[in-house]
């Protein structure tokens with residue numbers, strides 16, 4: 001118990017300066033891996049997401065490489081369908097990102113779940129192929145207000 005807390009605390013302090021070590025190293029089983037779906041997902045990503053996100057660099061939004069290893073598919077679907085709701089729910093990671101990028105991502109609630117999973121599939125595939133590490137969000141500043 002004590003040891004666990006110590007590890008967690010050390011992780012938080014280290015995050016701002018040191019690279020963040022992903023917790024889920026193995027590919028999640030729930031993403032399609034066939035070429036047709038990956039190609040379709042890449043096209044949709046280019047149309048809908050690439051204006052703000054690339055996988056390995058900062059843009060208007062955070063780098064998305066490795067995100068499939070720190071957030072579950074359910075969390076990723078929720079975030080993409082309604083980012084403001086996730087931020088308002090007090091989610092620490094979403095609030096840290098919101099503070100950093102100073103803007104909330106638009107809602108993609110019109111996207112059928114299947115297409116969204118298709119967009120996430122190449123992100124996971126690129127993460128695996130290029131061993132991309134998830135973006136280290138600095139979670140340390142306190143959340144100013146609680147809402148929702």
Ligand code: HEC
Pocket residue numbers: 045048049050051052053060061062064067071076079080083084093094097098101103104105106108119135
């Ligand atoms: C207009 C810019 C913009 C577009 C377009 C956009 N995003 Fe974002 N995205 C952001 C910003 C800014 C954040 C961080 C703040 C937030 O979550 O609202 C973010 C955060 C995220 C996160 C959370 C990342 C993490 O590390 O926890 C995911 C996942 C995400 N976006 C996926 C997508 C996907 C998938 C698309 C395309 C369907 C997309 N975004 C389109 C700006 C954008």
